Amino acid sequence: MSIAKVYSRAQVGIDAPLVTVEAHVTNGLPAITLVGLAETAVRESRDRVRAAILSSGFEFPPKRLTINLAPADLPKESARFDLAIAIAILAVTGQIPGKDAEAALQQLKHYEFLGELSLDGGIRPINGSLSAAIATRDARRILVLPKACGDEVSVIKDIHALTAHHLTAVVAHLAGQKNLDEIVPRPLEPIDPAMEGDLSEVRGQPRAKRALAIAAAGQHNLLLIGPPGAGKSMLAQRMPGILPPMTESEAIESARIASISSQGFTPERFGLRSFRSPHHSASSVALIGGGSNPKPGEISLAHFGVLFLDELPEFDRKVLEALREPLENGKITISRAAQQAEFPAQFQLIAAMNPSPQGVEIDSIAAQRYRAKLSGPLLDRIDMHLEIPRVPATEFNSVAAEETSAEVRARVTEARAVMLRRQSKPNAQLSSSELGNVAELDPKNQLFLNQAIEKLKLSGRARNRILKVARTIADLDGKPQIDTACLSEAMGYRNLDRLFRIG
Structure with a gap:
């Protein structure tokens, strides 16, 4: 009886929290149990992984196999864990060539695996590989992911990631027989921000x-x-x-x-x-x-x-x-x-x-x-x-x-x-207290603003918006302070308040 631990990444919002895939094999009636708050696409991986392992020339253990996706309270969705599950099964059953069981298990601590498996062992692309690659880099591990995701990940600097097209290629790399292709961050061509219209x-x-x-x-x-x-x-x-x-x-x-x-x-x-x-x-x-x-x-x-x-x-x-x-x-x-x-x-x-x-x-x-x-x-x-x-x-x-x-x-x-x-932020993001520090008005302009607000019946939020726009006008025109011209122009951009009464 032994346990293999393989690392992968879930997707929650734009974050990619770590998921530990644990494989446990023991004597008993042949069966595979998958636990760890797995949704339908993840539970179906049992059949995909079985077919992929057999099609790749490996044995699927005729024993009782339990797969745990930890932490158990984190929802798991999509087929992104297929590759990690397959590697965990092969490791726990000693099917990584040239490695004894203990050496294979120790080696896996340095890797994270992502990818959906086809029935013939091919590795299909997944969504969210960019977030997973950044999280893996920060964890100082090596990411193994589908070859089709390589271009997406290549925009990240200082990343250590490998791409694979088939399950057998991943096993050969772990066995030291043939290395996987490494992703090299590529310099991107300068892009014209106005490429879609000047x-x-x-x-x-x-x-x-x-x-x-x-x-x-x-x-x-x-x-x-x-x-x-x-x-x-x-x-x-x-x-x-x-x-x-x-x-x-x-x-x-x-x-x-x-x-x-x-x-x-x-x-x-x-x-x-x-x-x-x-x-x-x-x-x-x-x-x-x-x-x-x-x-x-x-x-x-x-x-x-x-x-x-x-x-x-x-x-x-x-x-x-x-x-x-x-x-x-x-x-x-x-x-x-x-x-x-x-x-x-x-x-x-x-x-x-x-x-x-x-x-x-x-x-x-x-x-x-x-x-x-x-x-x-x-x-x-x-x-x-x-x-x-x-x-x-x-x-x-x-x-x-x-x-x-x-x-x-x-x-x-x-x-x-x-x-x-x-x-340290654009004017539109200023809080009320910050706005008071950078958009202070002299008495003349303060009176001018108050009279306009009363006449137009503007809210306090609208007042702050006018001051923020006035501050931007001053910055765009190279003025250190908001003057009457800036305030007047900013008020001119509240046409809907003046023309229509909307509730």
Whole structure:
């Protein structure tokens, strides 16, 4: 009677907690028991692993076999543990060539295994290999994973990982017969942040472009209000191209979220800010995240990028109200009976809407109902509201050069650097106490702001939003203090408060 211990990784949120796969074999009627809060896909691994072991030319022990996935109170899902279970069985039954049982068991302490097994012993890719690779690196172990996951993991520095295409290749490596291929971190080609659309392609709309630059610099949420064809979607799509370049830690965290999603992670897009544009028919789960095994939604896939909600009032009101917490906290917590998962959601919201439904007068009752689909508390969390007029036909005939995304991005990056030096965060993330320290007004401007708040009947949250935007305008214009011009411009970006009364 002996026990083999093999290490693997589960997936909870974007984290990859350690799972110890223990295999115990003893005399008795042939049977395999799998314990450790395993869900259906994990329990089915018994049949996949048996077939893979036999197809690879090894013996499946005609004894009583118990597989334990520890810790027992951590839910286990997906087929990611197949390879670890197979290696544990082969080790406990002494089928690793050239190694005595004790030496084989000792060697396994230095490895972690991830991969789904096919019936012929092939190793299929899994989701979430990026998080597992980072956790394995930090644990100072060697990760063995499917060859198809190699490109995804190669974006991580200082990693020790091996790829395999078949169970026999893993066993040959452990036996010292033939080494597996090692993943070499590859230098990535420089990526153009504006590769999906340049701001110079947008004709006219100087005030909208100015608002876009302010929003990008301070990480402010922005609502664009204008008739169809005014260029709202086109402006929003250019937002990622004028945002400051991602830091390495931001790029890795964004990639980890993409890695565990159904769409997967594309290494060629590493460091490129995401642009997510869900349809207004999207459910709350699709937008926020969830499911029986919680998965990230659109707001998490837009982490450190842009979430664009076109036709904002057409979204279900309950779906929009669910945005309030992540807009405030930069994360979303999804609770289920079996587990709780937390996903980061520090996205920048760009929303668009028409002044009224198409073909309906702006001042009509139908238009008021259309706008009333947006709640006051949600709008309070959107820093900037901007009306966009239709572009005159003469603008399309103009030969004047428009400012490029690269030029705007340079100014935005410089302003963001000022914020980071002063307070280590963008202005939109300032707390009320921090805002008082960096956005102090002289008596004249304080009186000006108070009068405007009373006239527009703004909330305390809206007041803070105005101050944050004013502080960003000052930073973008190179001003050390907020002046009347900054305050006036910031108030001009609260159009919805002035034009409509929304409850």
